[in-house]
Amino acid sequence: MKIYKGKKVLITGGLGFIGSNLARTLVGFGAQVTLVDSLIPQYGGNPFNIADIRNQVSVNVCDVRDSFALAYLLQDQDYLFNLAGQTSHLDSMVDPQTDLEINAAAQLSILEACRKVNPGLKIVFASTRQLYGKPDYLPVDEKHPIRPVDVNGINKLAGEWYHLLYNNVYGIQACALRLTNTYGPGMRVKDARQTFLGIWVRLLIEGNPIKVFGDGLQLRDFNYVDDCVSALLLAGASEHANGKVYNLGSKEVIGLKDLAQMIIELGYGGVYELLPFPPERKAIDIGDYYSDYSLIIAELGWQPTIGLREGLANTMAYYAEHHRHYWDANP
Known part of the structure; x- marks a missing residue:
């Protein structure tokens, strides 16, 4: 993880659950961290999540749908951990247009901005196991058919594949992690929108x-947030991960x-x-x-520890x- 020392890192959804825990770890590694969050009440952003590191990070309150602001913020960054998203499956069915805008259209805008202003950065995208739909077999590996059962799964899949496309066509280093049930301090507990x-x-x-x-x-299966953060950082540090998709999961x-x-x-x-x-x-x-996560074990050496x-x-x-x-x- 010494690779992150002194590097400029942008985290979308940075005041949210996973983003804030990732930021705390990166600050400990000596990275220069910028957090982007809309702080829209329905989503997971919460200023208290970074209360202990507030003076060690830069915070920009803006929406990932603001393509001009994101293009400005992406300049000169070494890494982008792209975690912002609409996570509620029920909300995606009630308001599919907003889900489309955040989880698909905004992702395409971010990638276009990267292509134009900073094609050399590395992107790690937080995807979801939800896009597999109802499993045909267990545990579910990355070769399982993709069959989303809700609008959220379809739009997250589009966001994931945009990242892989820009990796393959434009050489923008990008990979995706399909997260399972992540939990821990900082998660949204007001309601069931996040988990x-x-x-x-x-x-x-x-x-x-x-x-x-x-x-x-x-x-x-469940992953404690510290284990999720470790997977994100390993994926960001590995050139071998570029263009790849990895499941997370647990033996429990x-x-x-x-x-x-x-x-x-x-x-x-x-x-x-x-x-x-x-x-x-x-x-x-x-x-x-529950997931088969043997691929990330074999290629990146990740294992859940909590x-x-x-x-x-x-x-x-x-x-x-x-x-x-x-x-x-x-x-």
Whole structure:
């Protein structure tokens, strides 16, 4: 990771969950970090996420849809970690145009700006496992058919492929990581727009039951945010990653009912309840999912290191202390 010392790094979505944790690590490596975030309330940006490093980074409040601002900010950067996005699957079905603008059209504008003002930088794009849709087989590897079940998955796929196209045609170094369920301090917990685990954390701290939809047997894998950050940095540092797509994942696979029980057992009290799927969620549910991430192990040497119970304990402790910065509550 010494490669980042003294380098100029731009992070879109920089006040969000993963972006802020990435920024903190890069500051520790001696990078010159600029954060871009729209701070639109429906999305994940939160100034408190960088409270401890605020004087060590530059912050520019702008929307990734502002192509002129992004073109200016991209000049002279060595790396772009392109993390900004609309993450809610339900919102993408209710307001597909906005999802298209942020997750596809804005990505194309960013890449065009790179081509014109800074074709030599390296880009790491945060993609999603959601684009696979309902798995034909498990674990899901990168050769699995791509069959998104919602507008968000289609637009994220377009954003991913724009990056690979510009790598292949214009020589702009770019790669993509298909993230699975990332969690940890800094994630949006006000609601379920970013991850269902977020609203679970809030419900527990407020003393309310966790809502588990369906029979609770759906299998998932999870990555603690520190492991996700490590994967992003390894991809950014590796020329071998250019033009590639990598799954992230975990060897720990767990059913949602067992996950709810695990988080309840951490000592914050609470219970979970099984509820029928709301129709709008059932329509886009993918059933079981967990990743085959052997490709990134073999090519970049990445391995998740934070166990699920440890990561959940860290997450609950963080929000128990700092919840007032993430939602209005008086537990």
